[in-house]
Amino acid sequence: MKRPVGVTILAVIAILGGVLNLALALPYLGFTTLAIPVISGTVTGVASGMVLTWGVMMLLLGIFEVAVGVGALQLRSWAWVTGVVVFGLSLIMSIIQLISVGAVAGVAVSAIVAAGVLAYLYSSGVRTAFDHEDGSLFHSGHHTPMGAA
Numbered sequence: 001m002k003r004p005v006g007v008t009i010l011a012v013i014a015i016l017g018g019v020l021n022l023a024l025a026l027p028y029l030g031f032t033t034l035a036i037p038v039i040s041g042t043v044t045g046v047a048s049g050m051v052l053t054w055g056v057m058m059l060l061l062g063i064f065e066v067a068v069g070v071g072a073l074q075l076r077s078w079a080w081v082t083g084v085v086v087f088g089l090s091l092i093m094s095i096i097q098l099i100s101v102g103a104v105a106g107v108a109v110s111a112i113v114a115a116g117v118l119a120y121l122y123s124s125g126v127r128t129a130f131d132h133e134d135g136s137l138f139h140s141g142h143h144t145p146m147g148a149a
Contacts, residue, residue: 003073004125006120007072007129010121011072011073013113013117014068014069015069015070017062017065017090017113018061018064018066021061021062021065025058025059025062027055028051061093064085065090067079067082068083068086075130080121080127080132081132081137083117084122084137085137087118087121090114091111094108094110094114095111098111
């Protein structure tokens with residue numbers, strides 16, 4: 001099947017978003033001196049653990065977003081599953097940020113993009129392109145069960 005144009009756009013969004021998350025994770029992990037209010041000054045105890053945890057989550061999200069983008073360009077079935085999980089987690093992280101930090105424009109845009117990508121991934125044509133007609137994360141409509149001829 002030919003890759004839908006929207007899947008190509010999704011792949012580019014995933015790759016760019018992944019690279020952005022990787023870059024944004026670095027200050028939380030202590031790899032840059034970028035001024036970020038959350039980690040400016042002395043952060044100790046529970047707060048430092050939360051900052052590190054958030055940085056690790058952003059780093060992992062970035063890695064998986066790049067993987068989703070590359071897999072989507074090749075219409076890999078695993079890319080659809082990974083995309084649903086990654087953009088679902090991205091939406092949850094954005095909602096947590098909106099609740100804890102407030103309505104920051106960048107976070108609101110992230111939430112809207114994640115929700116839009118999820119909706120697109122579940123559209124009929126996209127599920128078919130990735131061989132997930134039934135929308136299940138665990139199996140595909142065209143694969144035969146193990147042991148079947």
